[in-house]
Amino acid sequence: MTMDDSRPPATVDWGQHALFLDFDGTLTPIVARPELVALAPTTRDLIAALVRATSGAVAIISGRSLADLATHTGDLGVTLSGSHGLELRQPEQEITLHGQFSDALSAAARALSPVAEAHDLLLEHKPGAVALHYRARPDCGDIVRRAVEDTARDLGLRHMHGNLVSEAAPRGIDKGTALAGIMAQPPFAGRHPVMIGDDTTDEDGFASAQNMGGFGLRIGGTDTCAQYRVADMDSALAWLDRSLRG
Ligand SMILES: [Mg+2]
Structure with missing residues (x-):
């Protein structure tokens, strides 16, 4: 192209x-x-x-x-x-469609909370995803990506790596x-x-x-x-x- x-x-x-x-x-x-x-x-x-x-x-x-x-x-x-x-x-x-996922997302938020605290990162528990932001700590990308991937896999969620943020969210x-x-x-x-x-x-x-x-x-x-x-x-x-x- x-x-x-x-x-x-x-x-x-x-x-x-x-x-x-x-x-x-x-x-x-x-x-x-x-x-x-x-x-x-x-x-x-x-x-x-x-x-x-x-x-x-x-x-x-x-x-x-x-x-x-x-x-x-x-x-x-x-x-x-x-x-x-x-x-x-x-x-x-x-229309809001998040009820059936709330248990897994709550578990993801609990699992990622110590990572957020250890590195002073913003952990956001949204209705449809748990996001770990590293906009304020761009040096923490590798730590964040690995933590979110591990958490998502353990809980049957999918992971998404965005711009200075990684998220765990429902599949599909x-x-x-x-x-x-x-x-x-x-x-x-x-x-x-x-x-x-x-x-x-x-x-x-x-x-x-x-x-x-x-x-x-x-x-x-x-x-x-x-x-x-x-x-x-x-x-x-x-x-x-x-x-x-x-
Ligand atoms: Mg964008």
């Missing part, structure tokens, strides 16, 4: 497409404390324009819990999926299944899904979008199944802005 092949199309007919966006690293820069992120006003305006262009077919799919994600997105009129697809909130309703649910589930419903059904993300956990979303006749756009990184790539978050947002004017 040459560089030109990896460049996203100059224009998108948003009347025929649906848009799926990761949050951290895609709509906001990665910051040391996850609670300190904020959507820039220009990004908020861009999302609002995309909601209009797609008649509401815009979703944000994040590893954050739905409650946390909603705090940062506010009233954008978009569909939200939290905890890597375990939680879903459409503008008119809320990911950003790809979230995208497919949302695509089955109006106003998404019948459109071509476009998925944009910056992390390995977004790869399931890219694959799902491409299986459904759309495409993926990966921010940064080279090892990706996404059809298109851009170098950084600002390039992705600039592309989205231009795609609206085409």
